[in-house]
Every structure is written in structure tokens, then in C-alpha cells.
Amino acid sequence: MAKATSPIFLLHLLVILSSTLLSVKPNTTIIETTCKTTNYYALCVSALKSDPRSPTADTKGLAAIMVGVGMKNATATAAYIAGNLTSAANDTVLKKVLKDCSEKYTLAADSLRLTVQDLDDEAYDYAYMHVLAAEDYPNVCRNIFRRAKGLVYPAEIRRREVSLRRICGVVSGILDRLAE
Numbered sequence: 001m002a003k004a005t006s007p008i009f010l011l012h013l014l015v016i017l018s019s020t021l022l023s024v025k026p027n028t029t030i031i032e033t034t035c036k037t038t039n040y041y042a043l044c045v046s047a048l049k050s051d052p053r054s055p056t057a058d059t060k061g062l063a064a065i066m067v068g069v070g071m072k073n074a075t076a077t078a079a080y081i082a083g084n085l086t087s088a089a090n091d092t093v094l095k096k097v098l099k100d101c102s103e104k105y106t107l108a109a110d111s112l113r114l115t116v117q118d119l120d121d122e123a124y125d126y127a128y129m130h131v132l133a134a135e136d137y138p139n140v141c142r143n144i145f146r147r148a149k150g151l152v153y154p155a156e157i158r159r160r161e162v163s164l165r166r167i168c169g170v171v172s173g174i175l176d177r178l179a180e
Contacts, residue, residue: 034062038173040166047170063127063174064119070134070167071112077138077160078105097148101141101157108137108164115171124179128172135168 031054035044044066048054051065081102088094111134118127138161145153 030057030059031062034059034174034177035170037177038170040170040173043166044170044173047167059174059178060119060122063171063178064116066167066171066174067112067115067119067131070131070164070171071109073160073164073167074105074109074112074134074137077157077164078102078109080160081105081141081157093148094151097144097151100144104137104141104144105164108134111137124175128175128179131168131171131175135165135172138164 031045031048035041035048038044047069048062048065051069053065054062057065079102081098085095085098085102088098111130115127115130115134118124118130141157142153142161145151145157
């Protein structure tokens with residue numbers, strides 16, 4: 001009797017495993033296909049594959065996930081810069097520049113929050129506009145440093161600026177795909 005149920009059990013198990021494997025492959029494919037429309041394929045794939053929501057997301061969901069990555073980056077950068085205000089206590093110019101830069105990254109995060117609402121409303125033109133704004137706020141920070149005589153733009157802020165710019169670039173590429 002055990003021999004009769006064993007092949008049926010194995011066949012049933014094979015069907016379950018096959019359907020599971022087939023359902024994972026298209027999700028990986030949608031991530032890869034979506035990321036190919038961006039300028040930063042490796043960043044896009046890495047960020048999306050590391051998020052547990054990606055396997056069940058459609059293209060709009062993948063855009064929302066990347067927007068979340070950008071919001072985290074901008075918020076963390078604003079906090080990092082604000083955290084350096086105490087070390088600049090004796091330098092009023094540096095303190096003002098850091099405060100202004102922190103505010104610009106907060107505005108970048110706010111713009112990305114608006115992008116999430118735009119995605120929900122399928123208002124892709126507005127979403128694109130908000131992503132471009134989020135991408136540009138760090139440029140304002142860099143320009144504030146440039147205008148302040150004697151200050152050097154910190155390498156860590158530069159690194160974070162580049163990171164946010166690339167994340168926003170990925171989101172823009174996904175938005176282009178959605179708007180087609």
C-alpha cells in the first residue's frame with residue numbers, strides 16, 4: 001500500500017514545487033525587466049531583490065519600493081547632517097550650512113512621500129516631477145557649501161548625494177516604463 005501512495009505523493013509534491021518555482025521566476029523577470037529600463041541596473045536589482053515585497057509586486061509596486069529606498073536615504077542623510085550640528089557649535093557659518101542642508105534632505109524625503117501618493121493616483125507626471133525635485137535638493141546643499149567661503153563639501157555628504165541621485169534615477173526609469 002505504501003508503494004501505491006508514494007508515487008502519488010511524489011507527483012503531488014512535484015506539482016507544488018513546479019508551481020512555486022514558476023511563480024518565482026516571473027517575479028525575478030519583472031524585476032530584471034523593470035530594472036533594465038533604468039540607468040542603474042545593479043542598484044535597482046539589488047534594492048528590489050532585498051525587499052520582501054518585491055516578489056509579489058507589479059511595476060508600480062516596484063516603483064513604490066524604490067521610492068521607499070529613496071525616502072530612507074534622504075531621511076537618514078538629513079539626520080546624519082543634523083547630527084553634525086553639535087560638532088559645529090563654534091562655527092556659525094558651518095552650523096547654518098549644515099542646518100540648511102539637513103532641511104534640503106528633509107524636503108527631498110517629503111517630495112518622495114508625495115511620489116507615493118502620485119503612484120497611488122496613477123499621476124505619473126506628478127510623480128516624475130516630485131522625483132526630480134527630490135533628486136535636485138542635494139544639489140542645493142552642495143551649492144550652499146560652495147557659496148560658503150572656506151568650507152569644503154564633506155565626502156560623506158557627497159557620497160550620500162550620489163546615492164540619492166542614483167536611487168531617484170532608478171525611480172525615474174521605472175516611471176518612464178509606467179507612463180508607456
